[in-house]
Structure formats: C-alpha cells, structure tokens
Amino acid sequence: MKLYGAPMPAPNPRRVRMFLAELGVDVPETPVDLRKREHKSPEYREKNSLGQIPTLELDDGSTLSESVAICRYFQALHPEPALFGGTAFETAQVDMWIRRVEFIVMTPVGNFWRHAHPFTAPLLTQFKDFGESNREAYAGAQRWLDRELAAGSFIAGETFSMADICALSTVDFASWIGLPIAPEHTRLTDWHARVSARPSALA
Amino acid sequence: MKLYGAPMPAPNPRRVRMFLAELGVDVPETPVDLRKREHKSPEYREKNSLGQIPTLELDDGSTLSESVAICRYFQALHPEPALFGGTAFETAQVDMWIRRVEFIVMTPVGNFWRHAHPFTAPLLTQFKDFGESNREAYAGAQRWLDRELAAGSFIAGETFSMADICALSTVDFASWIGLPIAPEHTRLTDWHARVSARPSALA
Structure with missing residues (x-):
C-alpha cells in the first residue's frame, strides 16, 4: 500500500x-x-x-x-479507537460535523487562499474582491464554531473524532495563510490547544 | 421522528x-x-x-x-440495499465519490446560484464576476464527470449509490438555475436518464 x-x-x-x-x-x-x-x-x-x-x-x-x-x-x-463514532447516531453526528467543518469553516479559508492569497495569484485567475470577502465569512464561521463548542470539549461533543482532525487541519492552514483564530473566541482557542497537544497533531 | x-x-x-x-x-x-x-x-x-x-x-x-x-x-x-457501499473499500469509494460530487460538481453550481443568480441577488451580497466564472468551472466539472463515467454505469462504478443521489440532485438543481447538461456529454446524459428513470427520483 x-x-x-x-x-x-x-x-x-x-x-x-x-x-x-x-x-x-x-x-x-x-x-x-x-x-x-x-x-x-x-x-x-x-x-x-x-x-x-x-x-x-x-x-x-x-x-x-x-x-x-x-x-x-x-x-x-482498524475499528478502534472509533474516530467516526460508535452508535448509528454518533456516526451520523460525526459525519454531520465533518461536513459542517468543510462547508462552513474550510470553504471560506479555501476561497481566500484561491482568490486572495499572493501565493496562488500567479497560478490561477483570482477574483480578489470575492476572495477578500471570505475574511468576514471565516470570521463568522469562527463565531459560530466558538458558540457550538459550548456543547462539549470536542467538535462533535465530548469525544475526540475525525471532525476534530478536519477542523485542526483547517484552522492551522488558515493561520498559516494569515487568518488566525480571533483571541476573543476562548472556547475555540481552548479547543485548539487541547487538540494540538495530542501527539498525533505532530504527525 | x-x-x-x-x-x-x-x-x-x-x-x-x-x-x-x-x-x-x-x-x-x-x-x-x-x-x-x-x-x-x-x-x-x-x-x-x-x-x-x-x-x-x-x-x-x-x-x-x-x-x-x-x-x-x-x-x-436499514442496512439493505447498501447505498453507501458493501466492503470497506467500496464504502470508502462511495464516500470519495460523494465528496467529489460535492466539491467538484456542487461547488460551482452553488457559487453560481449564490453570486450570479437573480433569485438570490436581493438576499445576499453578490460578487457577480466571480459568480459568472462558475459557468466555466461547472462546464469543466461536467467534462471531467463525463470522462469518469466511462468506468461504469453509475458514479461510483457499476452499482447505484448515494453518490448518484447526490449527483442527480446537483445536476437537476443546476438545470433549474440555468446550467443544463451540455448535449455533447453523452455518458453524463445517459447516466442522467438512467438515474432519473428510477421511481425514487420522483420522491
């Protein structure tokens, strides 16, 4: 393989x-x-x-x-640990959160990278105004996710899951392209520290 | 429920x-x-x-x-019929195709709807040039999908799956907002007829 x-x-x-x-x-x-x-x-x-x-x-x-x-x-x-959820409902919930992370959080980050970042400018036709508008979309996504994190320590609740892996890779990529976590989002900041502390985050 | x-x-x-x-x-x-x-x-x-x-x-x-x-x-x-795949590999393949349909095919359709369609104009701030550019992105997605359909009768191969349901809902929505299937894409056109003929397509 x-x-x-x-x-x-x-x-x-x-x-x-x-x-x-x-x-x-x-x-x-x-x-x-x-x-x-x-x-x-x-x-x-x-x-x-x-x-x-x-x-x-x-x-x-x-x-x-x-x-x-x-x-x-x-x-x-390798069924354990079950990072896509355990029961039928938990599995569907993790899937829901993976999708929410991708459509709500990753999409504006990707759009900013694709349409506003200097790195991609020579490679692709950019629509800069649209690209820049994704700063506010991503700020809104952060506000939403910070509120949602009131429900548990991890993205899909009290258990670490694939949704956290998707969110960490997204948030760290966003920081790298100039879109850091806003410091007022204390739940999101705490979540980020919690997930980044796992040895797997260095893989 | x-x-x-x-x-x-x-x-x-x-x-x-x-x-x-x-x-x-x-x-x-x-x-x-x-x-x-x-x-x-x-x-x-x-x-x-x-x-x-x-x-x-x-x-x-x-x-x-x-x-x-x-x-x-x-x-x-309700495990049967297995519309998310049977074996571990088939399940992952169906998931891959669901994601490809959403990121490659649905994304330009959604961007066109969101940023170029008159229906959404009064509701949201549109970036029209960007929105219009998604006509070509969707045309490219159709060309790609038409080529991929050489591998089988359905999106994920020879078996009808959730990926077909995602693709049908996307392609039909695209047609409704003014982005029909280009007639030169005969495999895509045949696939559309095949999936639309299922009684479930009327649900």
Whole structure:
C-alpha cells in the first residue's frame, strides 16, 4: 500500500497522517512535490484524475482519494479507537460535523487562499474582491464554531473524532495563510490547544 | 421522528427523500417554508443552528442535519440495499465519490446560484464576476464527470449509490438555475436518464 501526500502546510495529507497516528498504524508517506507540480503530472493523474493529494494506492493497484474517504477505509481495517463514532447516531453526528467543518469553516479559508492569497495569484485567475470577502465569512464561521463548542470539549461533543482532525487541519492552514483564530473566541482557542497537544497533531 | 425539508427544487431535502424511497422507508416530510424564511427562524435554529434544511429530529429531541449524514443514519437502521457501499473499500469509494460530487460538481453550481443568480441577488451580497466564472468551472466539472463515467454505469462504478443521489440532485438543481447538461456529454446524459428513470427520483 502506498500513501501519496505532502508535508505541512498542506492540510489534507495531514489529516490522514494524524488519523493513522491516532490509530497507531504506520503507513509511510510517499512525497509528491507540489512545487514541482508533480500532483498535476500525467503519471499522478492516473492515480487521481483530479490531481489532488492525498491518494492511497493499494497493492492491487486500485486507488482511493479524498482525505476523509481514505481515513474511513483505514477505520474499517482498524475499528478502534472509533474516530467516526460508535452508535448509528454518533456516526451520523460525526459525519454531520465533518461536513459542517468543510462547508462552513474550510470553504471560506479555501476561497481566500484561491482568490486572495499572493501565493496562488500567479497560478490561477483570482477574483480578489470575492476572495477578500471570505475574511468576514471565516470570521463568522469562527463565531459560530466558538458558540457550538459550548456543547462539549470536542467538535462533535465530548469525544475526540475525525471532525476534530478536519477542523485542526483547517484552522492551522488558515493561520498559516494569515487568518488566525480571533483571541476573543476562548472556547475555540481552548479547543485548539487541547487538540494540538495530542501527539498525533505532530504527525 | 420528524424530518424537516422542502419540495423541489431544494436539492438537499430531495436527497433524503430519494434515499428513503430507495430503502422503502416511509418518513413523511414536515415542510419548512423557505419563502417565508422559516428556516432562519429562532425556533428552527434551535434544531439546526445553521438554519439549513433538511434536519431530522428524533423522538428524544436530538437532531441531525446534513443530507448525507441523515441518510447515513437511516442506512445504519436499514442496512439493505447498501447505498453507501458493501466492503470497506467500496464504502470508502462511495464516500470519495460523494465528496467529489460535492466539491467538484456542487461547488460551482452553488457559487453560481449564490453570486450570479437573480433569485438570490436581493438576499445576499453578490460578487457577480466571480459568480459568472462558475459557468466555466461547472462546464469543466461536467467534462471531467463525463470522462469518469466511462468506468461504469453509475458514479461510483457499476452499482447505484448515494453518490448518484447526490449527483442527480446537483445536476437537476443546476438545470433549474440555468446550467443544463451540455448535449455533447453523452455518458453524463445517459447516466442522467438512467438515474432519473428510477421511481425514487420522483420522491
């Protein structure tokens, strides 16, 4: 089995590394050089037609992409600890929170990166006004998430889950591109410290 | 159990109705009047802080939102037919395809609706140039999906799955807002006819 990825700050390969560290499963990462655009090469696109990382390649040559789908596969092979929830309702709740993190929190961060950040400007056509508007959208997402965290220590309640991994990779990527957590969001700040203190956060 | 939703063209409640019809499970929908902005009322936000539909309310008052998470919950209660995949790898593949449909196909449709469509103009600040640019992004998504459909009759391969439900709701919503399937995409057109012919598509 081969896991294609890239080091920090790339947020999506980090999710898989962190998930594997939580499971205690060792799958070394095969690096894809993003600066050399290796992820857009014909060879890599054979494995993932979208040219994105991470991608998991099984020994029979079949491939799987999308960070959360790859983690779901490893969870099925290694059921404990249950990071996608235990009961039917908990599993659905974790899925709901993964989706909320991606649509509400990650979307404005991605839009800012794509349309307002100087790093991507030479690579893509940017709509700067739209891109800049995502600062406020992400500020709103932080306010919402900070309120929601009144319900528990972790994103999906009192248990650490895949939703925390998705949120940590998002919030840290956002900080790296210039969108830090606003200090008035004390619950979000505390959550960030709590999750960052896990050894898996360094994976 | 109460399922809050709204009729067509709202794409996300339709996914749950179609999924339930495929399972043969009858859960009547409690309508939320979007034109009266009932989904943004304080009462509804008690059930879903994001003010979105659908939301499922269990008899103990606990709630679940996000179309795919709600369907995942119903699948756990009614395992057959397995619309989220069978084996560990198939399950991960269906999840990958759900995510690809949402990030690659639904995102430009949503951006066009949000930033370029006259219907939303009075409700929200639009970035029109950005919104219009999503016509080409959606055209690219159609080209990509049409190529991918060479691998099988359905989105995730040879078996109908939740990924088809997500894709149908997206493509039909796109057509409704003025972004039809381009006729040169014959595989995508055939897939659309195949999935639309299922009785569940009328749910």
